[in-house]
Amino acid sequence: MYKWFFAWRYLHTKLIALFGVASVTLCVAMVLVVLSVMGGFLDTLRERSRGLHSEIVVESGSIQGFPYYQQFEAYLNKHLPNVIKTTTPAIYSYGIVRVRATAYTRPCRVLGIRLSDYIQVNEFGNGLHYEGFYPGTTKLGAQGMPLAGFNETNRLALPPDHEQASAVWRKKQSDLAAIDEYDARPFETAPFPKELAVTSGGSRVFSMHFESPRYEGPERYGVIIGSDLLFDRLSGGRFDRYLARGANISLTLMPLSQTGSPTGEPPVKLPLRYVDDSHTGIFEIDDLCIYVDFDMVQHKLGMDPQPRVDGGTTAARTNQLLISLQPGVGLYESKAGITDAWNEFILEIDRNLSAADAQSLSFVKVHTWEDLQRPFINAVEKEKVLVTFLFALISIVAIVLLGCIFYMIVEKKTRDIGTLKALGASSGGVASIFISYALVVGISGSVLGTLVGSLFVWNINGIQDFLASLNPQLRVWSPEVYSFDKIPEVVKTADAIWVASIAVVASVIGSFIPAALAGRVWPVQALRYE
Amino acid sequence: MLLRARNIFKTYAMGRTEVPVLRNASVSAEKGEFLVILGASGSGKSTLLHILGALDTPDRGTVEFDGESVTLLPAARRNHYRNQKIGFVFQFYHLLPEFTVLENVMMPRMISQSVISWITTRRKARRDAQALLERVGLADRVLHRPKELSGGERQRVAIARALVNRPAILLADEPTGNLDSKIGEEILRLLVSFSDEGQTIVMVTHDLQLASHAHRRLLLEDGALREYRESRPSTHFAAKEVAP
Numbered sequence: 001m002y003k004w005f006f007a008w009r010y011l012h013t014k015l016i017a018l019f020g021v022a023s024v025t026l027c028v029a030m031v032l033v034v035l036s037v038m039g040g041f042l043d044t045l046r047e048r049s050r051g052l053h054s055e056i057v058v059e060s061g062s063i064q065g066f067p068y069y070q071q072f073e074a075y076l077n078k079h080l081p082n083v084i085k086t087t088t089p090a091i092y093s094y095g096i097v098r099v100r101a102t103a104y105t106r107p108c109r110v111l112g113i114r115l116s117d118y119i120q121v122n123e124f125g126n127g128l129h130y131e132g133f134y135p136g137t138t139k140l141g142a143q144g145m146p147l148a149g150f151n152e153t154n155r156l157a158l159p160p161d162h163e164q165a166s167a168v169w170r171k172k173q174s175d176l177a178a179i180d181e182y183d184a185r186p187f188e189t190a191p192f193p194k195e196l197a198v199t200s201g202g203s204r205v206f207s208m209h210f211e212s213p214r215y216e217g218p219e220r221y222g223v224i225i226g227s228d229l230l231f232d233r234l235s236g237g238r239f240d241r242y243l244a245r246g247a248n249i250s251l252t253l254m255p256l257s258q259t260g261s262p263t264g265e266p267p268v269k270l271p272l273r274y275v276d277d278s279h280t281g282i283f284e285i286d287d288l289c290i291y292v293d294f295d296m297v298q299h300k301l302g303m304d305p306q307p308r309v310d311g312g313t314t315a316a317r318t319n320q321l322l323i324s325l326q327p328g329v330g331l332y333e334s335k336a337g338i339t340d341a342w343n344e345f346i347l348e349i350d351r352n353l354s355a356a357d358a359q360s361l362s363f364v365k366v367h368t369w370e371d372l373q374r375p376f377i378n379a380v381e382k383e384k385v386l387v388t389f390l391f392a393l394i395s396i397v398a399i400v401l402l403g404c405i406f407y408m409i410v411e412k413k414t415r416d417i418g419t420l421k422a423l424g425a426s427s428g429g430v431a432s433i434f435i436s437y438a439l440v441v442g443i444s445g446s447v448l449g450t451l452v453g454s455l456f457v458w459n460i461n462g463i464q465d466f467l468a469s470l471n472p473q474l475r476v477w478s479p480e481v482y483s484f485d486k487i488p489e490v491v492k493t494a495d496a497i498w499v500a501s502i503a504v505v506a507s508v509i510g511s512f513i514p515a516a517l518a519g520r521v522w523p524v525q526a527l528r529y530e
Numbered sequence: 531m532l533l534r535a536r537n538i539f540k541t542y543a544m545g546r547t548e549v550p551v552l553r554n555a556s557v558s559a560e561k562g563e564f565l566v567i568l569g570a571s572g573s574g575k576s577t578l579l580h581i582l583g584a585l586d587t588p589d590r591g592t593v594e595f596d597g598e599s600v601t602l603l604p605a606a607r608r609n610h611y612r613n614q615k616i617g618f619v620f621q622f623y624h625l626l627p628e629f630t631v632l633e634n635v636m637m638p639r640m641i642s643q644s645v646i647s648w649i650t651t652r653r654k655a656r657r658d659a660q661a662l663l664e665r666v667g668l669a670d671r672v673l674h675r676p677k678e679l680s681g682g683e684r685q686r687v688a689i690a691r692a693l694v695n696r697p698a699i700l701l702a703d704e705p706t707g708n709l710d711s712k713i714g715e716e717i718l719r720l721l722v723s724f725s726d727e728g729q730t731i732v733m734v735t736h737d738l739q740l741a742s743h744a745h746r747r748l749l750l751e752d753g754a755l756r757e758y759r760e761s762r763p764s765t766h767f768a769a770k771e772v773a774p
Contacts, residue, residue, distance in 0.1 A: 001641045001644060001647075001648040002637065002641050005633075005640060009629065010628065014628075069610050310745060415624065416624075416627075419620075419625075419626065420625070420626075420641070421585070422612060422620075422624070422636075423612065423618070423641055423691075424609050424610065424612040424614070424638060424641050425613075426605065426609045426611020429609075446572065479724040524580050524586045527585075528576075
């Protein structure tokens with residue numbers, strides 16, 4: 001009984017014990033923060049990677065793409081109907097994007113997609129800004145610029161399809177705060193008045209005039225722009241959208257022939273309309289990518305069927321075929337099945353292939369989304385293990401510190417230990433006072449450390465924003481470096497339990513030597529002098 | 531015979547030199563006896579007391595309690611012996627500073643209990659400790675810490691602590707050595723009162739005046755014990771150049 005009594009009393013009467021608790025607290029908090037941030041980083045990476053791609057991607061490593069993708073889609077739908085849910089092609093190329101109002105240019109990666117299919121094979125649709133507030137209005141086809149104006153009741157309004165879409169959003173919106181936020185700043189003015197007087201609130205930017213709402217200007221193909229490509233980040237995850245929806249954008253592309261050489265034609269210049277922006281949460285994507293209509297870009301890049309010198313036509317090409325799977329179908333079994341199907345498909349069409357087609361098809365591989373991200377995920381996994389190990393190693397210092405603290409207590413308490421032995425305490429009993437004490441210190445420190453670490457992780461973005469408001473140099477998480485715009489802020493219960501348990505065990509281990517020394521104190525020597 | 535030590539030898543090593551402290555010392559105490567062992571400072575009185583209390587072991591010789599050899603007891607039973615059969619009172623009190631007066635007195639009881647048995651017996655332990663503190667005149671100081679007490683009060687707490695398990699023998703090592711004469715007298719009177727109630731007490735001191743209350747007095751000289759006869763004019767023994 002006296003062991004626990006001593007442990008408890010020492011804990012709250014000895015200042016030095018608080019140093020022990022503090023060291024355990026800091027170590028637990030430190031390791032938990034590292035584990036949570038790195039683990040969260042890894043989980044977010046996995047989650048976002050999954051959302052970026054489809055489950056299966058058939059792709060050519062070469063930028064000029066591969067032919068016969070439509071035939072392969074049909075082949076898959078015919079032979080693997082229980083595996084394939086949706087297929088959609090995607091083209092990727094590189095170009096230069098230009099904002100016409102400001103003549104601002106950026107290099108970009110151009111993705112040609114069929115939007116309605118593309119949002120079914122991945123989570124691209126969830127990151128579209130205007131689509132969230134005006135569902136169904138983000139389209140990549142030819143369209144005019146939606147202009148806000150005054151309707152028949154003299155109220156400021158957008159064109160009818162936008163107003164109807166907005167009504168749908170409002171009806172579905174269970175979070176009234178979102179509507180309040182939407183309505184909060186209805187008439188803010190943007191910096192480029194010719195094209196961009198702002199209506200409809202906050203970051204939802206439209207051009208307006210003093211006539212009835214309508215679409216204006218020549219019809220142009222739409223472009224979805226990565227959120228970081230043109231816009232600056234504001235606090236709270238907002239962006240400074242200085243472009244009105246429907247603003248004019250130019251895209252310059254360099255077509256390649258099937259053999260990968262420039263076609264000799266001048267670069268293709270495409271006038272487009274900014275219809276939405278995409279926020280995947282992965283900085284490299286959002287800072288680089290724009291999305292345009294698949295068929296339009298396929299045509300402009302010369303990847304659609306082209307006349308051949310022998311009188312025939314070449315097959316249309318794509319860079320990727322994105323495949324989503326039926327629910328409950330295994331990822332890797334499907335990959336194997338689709339790979340087999342591809343090999344069979346190639347054999348079937350082999351007799352009719354030109355040398356260039358055969359060459360293009362030889363580059364094609366079937367991947368899962370995990371395959372595509374594996375090098376990056378593996379690297380982050382290793383980094384997580386390494387960083388956690390390093391911090392755990394630093395935590396060993398705390399164990400040594402705890403050992404020193406207990407040693408000092410034992411040294412200081414030698415006479416009391418002698419007294420206890422004179423009163424009948426055994427050596428083991430005396431040693432267990434210090435082990436119990438370490439246990440109490442370890443448990444207290446672990447509970448506090450878990451609390452401190454969890455609070456830190458839960459508020460880590462707010463803490464960083466606060467520090468950055470004091471001094472911008474204190475912003476340590478850069479989305480350019482870490483891919484994601486926010487620091488992960490989830491603490492896993494299992495991680496917390498592991499870290500806390502190890503800290504308790506380590507604390508007890510740290511007390512072994514001082515406890516053994518305490519047990520070996522010779523009472524006669526300890527009691528001899530005052 | 532309640533306690534008997536026979537032919538005790540004890541030598542301390544001081545560097546390379548061996549200093550014999552006890553040389554064939556024999557002593558016994560009857561139940562209820564108040565025995566005083568006199569001797570100069572450094573004559574080996576405390577060493578003898580530690581051996582009697584199983585805090586230390588002799589190089590040779592035996593200590594028997596109630597006919598059973600204490601020196602041959604295994605460690606666990608020696609601990610039990612110190613906890614249940616012996617009560618120690620030290621010159622410098624040796625109270626535990628983090629604990630209250632009441633907790634100090636309850637400590638020997640606590641040492642002998644597991645957590646479970648303590649839950650069932652702590653009320654009685656508290657009552658017994660409070661009764662003893664009342665007996666030594668400190669009923670109003672139970673919640674004080676040792677540092678808040680005077681030297682005499684601390685020694686009275688130490689006496690209460692030594693007696694809380696109702697030990698067969700109280701071993702007192704210079705209990706007044708750190709107190710002024712008036713307070714020392716009070717402590718002595720307290721010990722005498724316990725002795726009058728049948729408590730066996732073995733006290734070592736170099737103060738001849740304190741020894742006057744004892745039933746029997748022994749003199750430890752040259753490592754051996756003999757009956758003390760009052761032939762010396764001094765009230766104190768001079769310190770000798772011997773090991774403690």
